[in-house]
Amino acid sequence: xxxxxxxxxxxxxxxxxxxxxxxxxxxxxxxxxxxxxxxxxxxxxxxxxxxxxxxxxxxxxxxxxxxxxxxxxxxxxxxxxxxxxxxxxxxxxxxxxxxxxxxxxxxxxxxxxxxxxxxxxxxxxxxxxxxxxxxxxxxxxxxxxxxxxxxxxxxxxxxxxxxxxxxxxxxxxxxxxxxxxxxxxxxxxxxxxxxxxxxxxxxxxxxxxxxxxxxxxxxxxxxxxxxxxxxxxxxxxxxxxxxxxxxxxxxxxxxxxxxxxxxxxxxxxxxxxxxxxxxxxxxxxxxxxxxxxxxxxxxxxxxxxxxxxxxxxxxxxxxxxxxxxxxxxxxxxxxxxxxxxxxxxxxxxxxxxxxxxxxxxxxxxxxxxxxxxxxxxxxxxxxxxxxxxxxxxxxxxxxxxxxxxxxxxxxxxxxxxxxxxxxxxxxxxxxxxxxxxxxxxxxxxxxxxxxxxxxxxxxxxxxxxxxxxxxxxxxxxxxxxxxxxxxxxxxxxxxxxxxxxxxxxxxxxxxxxxxxxxxxxxxxxxxxxxxxxxxxxxxxxxxxxxxxxxxxxxxxxxxxxxxxxxxxxxxxx
Ligand code: C2O
Ligand code: CU
Ligand code: CU
Numbered sequence: 382x383x384x385x386x387x388x389x390x391x392x393x394x395x396x397x398x399x400x401x402x403x404x405x406x407x408x409x410x411x412x413x414x415x416x417x418x419x420x421x422x423x424x425x426x427x428x429x430x431x432x433x434x435x436x437x438x439x440x441x442x443x444x445x446x447x448x449x450x451x452x453x454x455x456x457x458x459x460x461x462x463x464x465x466x467x468x469x470x471x472x473x474x475x476x477x478x479x480x481x482x483x484x485x486x487x488x489x490x491x492x493x494x495x496x497x498x499x500x501x502x503x504x505x506x507x508x509x510x511x512x513x514x515x516x517x518x519x520x521x522x523x524x525x526x527x528x529x530x531x532x533x534x535x536x537x538x539x540x541x542x543x544x545x546x547x548x549x550x551x552x553x554x555x556x557x558x559x560x561x562x563x564x565x566x567x568x569x570x571x572x573x574x575x576x577x578x579x580x581x582x583x584x585x586x587x588x589x590x591x592x593x594x595x596x597x598x599x600x601x602x603x604x605x606x607x608x609x610x611x612x613x614x615x616x617x618x619x620x621x622x623x624x625x626x627x628x629x630x631x632x633x634x635x636x637x638x639x640x641x642x643x644x645x646x647x648x649x650x651x652x653x654x655x656x657x658x659x660x661x662x663x664x665x666x667x668x669x670x671x672x673x674x675x676x677x678x679x680x681x682x683x684x685x686x687x688x689x690x691x692x693x694x695x696x697x698x699x700x701x702x703x704x705x706x707x708x709x710x711x712x713x714x715x716x717x718x719x720x721x722x723x724x725x726x727x728x729x730x731x732x733x734x735x736x737x738x739x740x741x742x743x744x745x746x747x748x749x750x751x752x753x754x755x756x757x758x759x760x761x762x763x764x765x766x767x768x769x770x771x772x773x774x775x776x777x778x779x780x781x782x783x784x785x786x787x788x789x790x791x792x793x794x795x796x797x798x799x800x801x802x803x804x805x806x807x808x809x810x811x812x813x814x815x816x817x818x819x820x821x822x823x824x825x826x827x828x829x830x831x832x833x834x835x836x837x838x839x840x841x842x843x844x845x846x847x848x849x850x851x852x853x854x855x856x857x858x859x860x861x862x863x864x865x866x867x868x869x870x871x872x873x874x875x876x877x878x879x880x881x882x883x884x885x886x887x888x889x890x891x892x893x894x895x896x897x898x899x900x901x902x903x904x905x906x907x908x909x910x911x912x913x914x915x916x917x918x919x920x921x922x923x924x925x926x927x928x929x930x931x932x933x934x935x936x937x938x939x940x941x942x943x944x945x946x947x948x949x950x951x952x953x954x
Pocket of ligand 3: 752785786787844845846849850854
């Protein structure tokens with residue numbers, strides 16, 4: 382008798398714990414934050430329990446199981462990043478939306494081999510807004526983003542800080558990365574298992590949380606929403622059709638809040654919104670939903686198919702992305718939407734001195750190559766556009782093709798000045814780095830290509846659907862013209878001497894010509910493995926080699942003026 386009772390208690394508790402683990406909703410995971418000026422990131426393979434059964438093989442950054450920490454930058458600071466790639470593959474990490482030197486950009490040319498540490502740094506000049514970081518290795522972007530590698534970047538500045546806006550991270554200021562995944566019966570992501578390729582996931586994930594829920598205070602709440610999908614677009618709103626307020630686009634605050642009941646968000650785009658829960662009662666529930674049913678064909682995810690390459694269980698459906706429970710009001714709640722936000726001065730079409738046209742054209746049709754730009758497959762060694770430093774340019778992106786896309790450009794934030802479909806909507810009137818390019822339309826933006834020129838490392842422009850990007854729907858541009866004091870010169874670089882200092886674990890470089898600047902330093906171990914990559918290294922304090930094992934290493938230095946590469950050996954004791 383006793384045994385039977387114990388058994389049934391065991392069975393009941395098993396049922397209870399199983400239903401806890403896979404209850405109707407799971408608490409939304411809020412990424413940790415890292416603030417300051419030094420950011421240490423480790424990219425890794427890991428596992429996440431995303432559904433009953435096997436754990437799913439994922440990728441993540443630092444302690445996360447999917448996705449990574451939120452980096453908080455202050456405008457004006459110089460941020461130093463230390464990234465170690467512990468994957469078995471090469472990858473890159475791109476700082477989406479940030480204005481920085483091309484050699485620090487983390488595009489397909491800034492490859493981080495397995496085991497290597499990459500140390501980019503730059504001065505943060507972007508406006509306060511929500512940005513993100515993600516892998517960008519050509520032909521591997523779909524795979525590495527699908528695994529979950531990525532994270533948010535929040536930039537803060539004085540303009541934003543002076544406004545009465547919700548700013549309690551994870552409490553009334555919620556980062557929300559929306560995506561979806563499909564699974565094999567063994568719970569492997571279908572996109573990355575190499576056989577079942579689908580552009581769309583079948584199950585929604587918010588910050589990597591399936592069926593996410595959050596308790597939010599009864600007051601004004603801010604969401605920083607990122608479409609972190611492979612291809613799907615979102616037509617977002619709330620289950621009770623309440624009005625919310627768009628306060629920011631990709632690259633900063635709007636001039637004034639824009640009231641809406643639905644907002645479209647395409648892959649790579651961010652939108653910051655305010656929603657008033659102050660009129661709710663504690664205990665009320667509502668859902669943030671993708672109202673994706675009934676979209677015209679061409680809207681990514683409007684396809685009728687439920688399976689196959691274009692199919693998914695979420696296609697052409699309305700579905701919940703976040704379940705919200707209204708909780709108690711916090712201390713010092715924000716209760717109102719500010720009447721005005723930033724005072725942006727945008728470029729206009731009349732400011733542009735150069736016009737370019739980029740046309741969406743059919744791809745080869747082989748593999749992922751469904752679409753190209755200007756009839757050309759992406760080629761790592763072809764520079765498609767050359768831009769003069771400080772020029773203001775007008776780019777028209779034309780899409781008379783059969784599907785819609787999300788056009789993204791690196792280096793700049795742009796202003797959409799016109800759309801062939803009519804006026805530019807108020808909700809996308811701010812600084813942007815991705816634009817929705819519906820089927821059969823063209824869109825024109827204006828941007829200034831300031832501050833950073835580099836004849837060697839290009840910036841990218843591409844469709845942000847990773848499958849289209851990997852399929853070759855990408856081009857690259859270099860910004861040429863000299864930055865102050867830096868000029869390309871012919872001739873031989875001056876020589877230099879290496880002084881490894883065992884006492885402090887540092888390597889010092891002494892140039893024969895003190896005006897010499899290092900463009901790039903790479904350190905290789907005795908078997909030729911790249912262990913350090915230092916773009917435009919700051920050498921005054923030496924290079925920290927304390928983590929290197931004792932042995933013989935090769936340092937490869939690219940001189941900034943001539944781009945000539947010189948190698949020297951040193952011994953780490
Ligand atoms: Cu978000 Cu070129 O990428
Ligand atoms: Cu980007
Ligand atoms: Cu596309």
